[in-house]
Amino acid sequence: MENQNTKQTNNKVLIIGGGVGGIRAALDLAEAGRDVVLIDRSASIGGLMTQLDRTFPTNNCDLCTLSPHLSETGREHHIELLTMTELAELQGEAGSFTVTLTSHPRYIDLEKCTACGDCYEKFKDCVQFKPGLDHRAPTCMRYPRAIPQAFSIDISKCKDIDGLVSVCKSDAIIPDDTEKKRTVEVGAIVLATGAELFDPAVLDNYGGGAYPNVVTGLEYERIMSASGPTLGSLVRPSDGKQPQKVAWIQCVGSRGINKADVPYCSSVCCMYALKEAIVTKERFQDSIEATIFYMDMRTSGKDYERYRNRAEKEYNVKLIRSRPHTISEKPGTHDLSISYALEEGSRNVTETYDMVVLSTGFRPTEEMTVLSEKLGIELNQHRFAKTAGFSPVETSRPGIYACGVFESPKDIPETMAQASAAASKAAGNLDILNEMPASQEEMLPERDVTDQAPKIGVFICDCGFNIGGVIDVGEIAAYAEVLPNVVVAEVAGHGCSRESMLNIQSKIEECGLNRIVIGGCSPRTHEAKFQDMIRRAGLNRYLVEMANLRDQDTWVHKHNPDLATKKAKELIRMAVSSVALRHPLTDHLLPVNKDILVVGGGVSGMNSALSLANQGFKVYLVEQALNLGGLARKVNRTLSGDDVQGYIQELIAKTTAHERIEVLTGATVVDHKGMPGMFTTGIQIAPRMYYRQIKHGATIIATGALENRPQEYLLGQHNAVMTQLDLDSMLEKQPEKVKAWDHIVMIQCVGSRTPENPNCSRICCQTAIKNALRIKDANPGARIFVLNRDIRTVGFQEDYYREAREKGVIFVRYEFDAKPVVTGEGDQVLVSFRDPVLEKQLEITADCLVLSTGLVANDEATEDLAMIFHLNRTDDGFFLENHIKLRPVDLHVPGFMVAGTAHSPKDIRESIVQAQAAAGRVLTFLAKDTINLGAGVAKVDGKKCAACLICVRACPYGIPFINAEGYSEIDPAQCHGCGVCAAECPAKAIQLMQYEDDMISAELNGLLERIL
Amino acid sequence: MGNFEPVIVAFCCHYCAYTAADMAGSMRLSYPSNVKIVRVPCTGKVDTKHILQAFHKGADGVYVAGCLEGDCHFKNGNIKAARRVARVKKLLSEIGIEEERVEMITMSAGMGERFAQTATDITEKIRNLGPNPVKNIRDGQKQPA
Incomplete structure (x- = not known):
């Protein structure tokens, strides 16, 4: 189709910009087996998100959510990361670009720098730090877990170069480092440069930059941030006192027509102001009054309106509809007085605040303009990337894609979806890979620990303040050290960070540990990471146990550190006694079925199907109605005037004509079984309702919504x-x-x-x-x-x-x-x-x-599908994604993605983005040739089995059978791992691996041993 | 007796109740620290003998928390678990332990608030019931060393 004639033998993608969008695009491409060169102008990647304190709606710490992604970026083999690097020149065309890159000297050898901080300690002035928007950052790396984990030097400021060189024990300082140029052949380019935030100092009416207690939203984030200049205490810049009244002013520099204003809306400021106000109220309750002055409260994202309602009703955030004209400072006190007119009767009010936060929005950077000229791509009237209405990530030059704020102002979930979409489109310019390159990582052979006595290592994370701010992690480690079989117990900082992992790995090898306990966050989110880690250290991946000290202890008992400490010790005791009984297990691998089922034949479903089919995959497109097109059939024009019907007809024609897409209309999904990578879904097809089964490896849900x-x-x-x-x-x-x-x-x-x-x-x-x-x-x-x-x-x-x-x-x-x-x-x-x-x-x-x-969820349809596919839904009947911020198109069940209005109300362009993103996520999911079913399957001990048939009857999937030898047999490839059979077996002949009876007993004993 | 702090074991299924517990964490909802979670893939894996073992070893209360009816990740493990809990209740009352000390609870993965509320309610209930009678028997039998 559109990209076929541009395919070359080049399999690299250049990504410009290492913020969340660039990282997501890089990870997607890498996971799909493509090579990526990721460049960023800064000394470390992470972009704007690393500066934020918390993100809505869960008010989680951003750094904690992002840092696992950053270490993935640092580690992934397919990603070459070049910091302090810019694009100098571009030649060629889609499929075979030649780019010239300029890397500025860092004066530090990345291979050797250990980020010990000695150079910064002695030569504060010349150890450069990219201050970003915070001139008061406490460290010279932009954020504590910076990637790459290394410093950079501003040599022009250094007066004693020899002294600087000698201070480094690792010999990492290169005083004669020079600018380097290199050329790279790439098939496609993804632009994810982001934008900058408006500097309100150019406005003379708000006192930004002039009055100390007027700060921007981002500065406020930094003040609230644990890694910020005040280490998280909320104080006024003028006198270091905690403010009692804080006001936010929205649309500063945006939605205006005055000299320094831009006419567009910056999209994110309403939500970030609400978040900052909620977090402030959460921390200080009634001791701080929070007021937001706004023009229109634009909380139109998924569940955002509920967040706004919570701000007002639960947290007593005051929302006042008004755009204040001026802030004036009271002499002496640095208090701030705001005069504003109420909409109601145009009444004028003047009120005094201790601190004012200006909600400033996104501005295109000079870099974007220069870059667009070098790349030969067009910008729109607002100097953001120009894209056509129905091609939301394609720039004016084929082979170059845009995502994130470079395309238009947007928030993190939208950026993530667009990044996945851009990655998926970029991959379309590369060769279709029949065989994905295997991981080149050299694995240590697994150490045989079967006959060894347990030697347990316990590692306690502080997760910044999340755990360490509530309980004394040192005390927990000391407690763990004297438990039975424990050889080493240590605190591990952010245990999931790269350096902590390396440290634990070397401890495992050094001390010959053969069982590991991590006291940290939830195994739901991090178990796989720690399993990978111990595997790299030569241990079988099932010899690790996590104690959930964060999500289920310090987060919920933060007001009672004594009880939290007691519970932490109990959780560690439980984990230590059960890990001692763990034994090595083998994963079951099965070949992946590379066909894809797309449910829903509207704009989203057809876009997903075409994206995947164009990349060589077979797609089954199932639509309940008798025609393709969905709700968009009723829409004639978009806001920007594009012809929807023309677009739909073209889309339908392409979809139905595609040799790799099988369209099934009048088809209803009726049953579903299997596991990620090998699903079987049953459908009934009208008018005769004949039944057919489709085998597929991944599924995209694009069932749309209804007109309300x-x-x-x-x-x-x-x-x-x-x-x-x-x-x-x-x-x-x-x-x-x-x-x-x-x-x-x-x-x-x-x-x-x-x-x-x-x-x-x-x-x-x-x-x-x-x-x-x-x-x-x-x-x-x-x-x-x-x-x-x-x-x-x-x-x-x-x-x-x-x-x-x-x-x-x-x-x-x-x-x-x-x-x-x-x-x-x-x-x-x-x-x-x-x-x-x-x-x-x-x-x-x-x-x-x-x-x-507007639109409402098709409640009946989503309820049925949620039941059949085991998916989660929101209260209002839309499908609930895996992670609202970082994984907006992945569903909870691996191998399931969501696109379009089945996720939440959105316009056609946004649906197309999500459809392409869902296709991109499927590419990553299907990149592997085998799927790992894990090791959590039921095993029968034939000697104990009395062939009583209870397991045969109990299994929800009908897997156990009595074999020729006369005892029950369970096929590990088919076992779902629920353990019902093990619990019902009267002879206790069945054990569920990973959850064996003796391990559960040991866990209970660990908890209860001192009670009686 | 005045400061009786019950020890409560919650067998939580990975897909719903354990996730709801994590959700309570990310929403910073507080609940009594008396509740300790044992994670299982499905409540259908919760064995009668493990519930009884918990009481035998001195737990004051046990609850099994799974997915909402119809939402079980493994079709009907939660229904099987509910049946087992009913059986345990009978066994307990036969040997003189209040059957209210064991319960079957269901919730969806998103119900952080329900998790916290359940933990609070059950802790309160067990606190009112007082310590597991097994403890008294054992205390009576304990000989000075």
Whole structure:
């Protein structure tokens, strides 16, 4: 298809920018067996996210979420990481680019630097640190777990070069280091440069940069951050005192038309201000008052509206709709006075705050402009990457893809999805790999420990403050050291960091340890990591046990350190006594089925299917309706004016004609079994409902959503009342009728942001503006009123909101508890509402009332599918992804991805991004030729088995059978590992590996041994 | 007796209850530290003998926490577990231990709040029941060394 003629023998991708987007794209490509060169201008990768304190909605520590990814990036064989490196020149075309890269001198040998800090200790001035946005960072690495874990030197500032060189015990300092140039052949390029944040010092009305207690959102994050300049204490820069009243001002530098402003919305500031306010209230409760001044609260992402509601209702964050004009500083005290006008009656208020946070947004960097010229790609009017409406990650030059904020302002989940999409598209320019290169890692052979007495090593993580801030990890280690069979017990810092892992590995080899206990976070998230680690140290991967000291102890008992300490000791005791009985196990491997099942044949499903089929995979596309196209069949135009029907028809034609896509319409999924890499799904196909089974290795869920049609405002009862989708179709099919309307009223948030359906439906604001502009095009004299609760035109959609106002569309606010009232009046309807600015009740006789009803989950369908596939759903019936921030398209069941509106309401362009991302994630999943079923399967001891058939009856999957020798046999390849048979077996002839009876007994004994 | 702090064992399935417990952690919901979790792949793996062993060794309460009905990752392990818990209740009351000391609970992976609330409720209930009678017997039998 589109990329086939550009395929060359070149299998490398260049990724420019090592923030979260670049890291995600690099990891995806590497996991799919492609080589990556990842370059970043800074001395370490990680980008903006490393500067953040916590991320919503779980308010987790960012560093803790990100650092596992960073160490993956450092380790992955397929990734070559070049820091302090820029692109100098580009030649060639998609499939065979030649890029010239310039690496600036670091004056430090990365191979030798151990990041001990001696150089920084003695020569603070010349050991360079990239301060990012924080001039008060405590270390010269940008963040404590920097990758690469090494310093860098600013040689021009050094007066005593010999002294500097001699201070380094590792001989890592290279005083005559020089700029290096190299050329690399790559097949495709992914741009993930990010953007910078607006510097409010250029505005003279807010005192940014002038008043010490006015800080930007990011500076506030740094102040709150445990790795920040104040080590996490929230204090005013002017006097070091804790503030009592903090205010946030939204849209500083964004959504404006003044000299320093940009017209677009920066998309992320509403959520980060809410998060900062919530985290502040969480830490200080009523001792700090938090107020946010906003224009429109744009919480339109998945479950974001609930977060906003929590901020207001649970945390008492005050939300005031107003854009303050000026901040003035009170002489002497550095307190700040804000004057603002309330929307209600335009009343003026002046209030004093101790600290003000300016919510500044994204700005394109100079680097982006220079880079775009070197690459020969076009930028849009806002100087972000220009992409076509239905090709959201493709720049104007084939083979070059954009993701993250370089494409448009966006938050982390959207960046992650777009990065996966860009990676997937980039991979399309490379050869189809029939055989993925095997891992080149030299593994130590496994040490045979079967007959050895247990020699246990216990390692206790502090996980920064997460564990270490609540309990004394040294005390726990000392306690563990004297437990039976324990040889070594140590504290391990961030145990999952690269250096800690290396340290534990060398301890294992040094002391001949043969069982390991990690006291740290949850085995759910980190067990595999530690299993890999001990395997690298020559131990069988099943000889490690984790004690969940963080998620199930210090996080929940942080207010009672004594009890937390006692519980930590008990958890360690349980783990130590059970690990002693662990024994080596062998994983079961099976060949992967490389075919893919896509459920849902709308825009998302077809895009996923085409992406994968183009890369050589066989795809089954199952659609319940009789036609492909889904809900988009009812949409004619996008906000930017693109022709949706033309696009859909082309997509359907490509999909149905593709030799590797088998389209099954009228097909319903009825059953499902198997495991990741070898699923079997049963479908019934209309009209005769004949049953067929499909074997596949991975699954993409793209079942879409439904138009909401709530029984409100006379919808379905009066001819003048319709939804935005109905209007869209009238605009196309009955333009004359639309032209004849004089007065049109639109009501936003119909059926969403209500107690029954608390979330925002995301697409309705842009849809209303799109249709209002279309009406205005047809009939410039039409009077259009949009009754709204907030207008949420995020990113560049803001341009259309401005255009609509310029063209005379009138936007009037209404409150949820004072909804408009609609009554029929002949062919027309009378809409009565209160204008808060005029403080008057107004009435409009409208020829047409359009309800912005948004999308709701197809509850029945998602419930059935969730049941059949064992997937999780949100409260409102959308599929729940694996990790809202870092894995937005992966579902909880390995091998399952989600795309489009089955995930949450989103527009066509966003659905395409997610569809391509889901395809990309499937590529990584199917890259391996074998799947590892793990070792957790049931084993029968034939000597004890009495062939009583209880296991045969108990197994939910019907796997056990009585073999020729007369005892029960369980095929490890088919066993799901639930252990029901083991629990039911009266003779105790069955044991579930990893959860053997004696291990559970030992765990209980470990807990209870001192009670009686 | 006044400061009786019960020891409670919670057998939690990996897919729902254990995940809900982690979720309670990430939501920073606090619950009594009396509850100690033993992770199992499925509540269907929880053996009657292990529940009894916990009481035998002095646990004051035991609960088995699995997925919501119909949501079991392994089809119906939670239903089998509920049956076993009912059987244990009978056994306990036959030997004079209050059957309320053992319960079957279900929750989904996302229910961090329910996990914390359950832990709080059950701890309170067991606290009111007082120590496991097995302890008294043992205490009575204990001879000075």
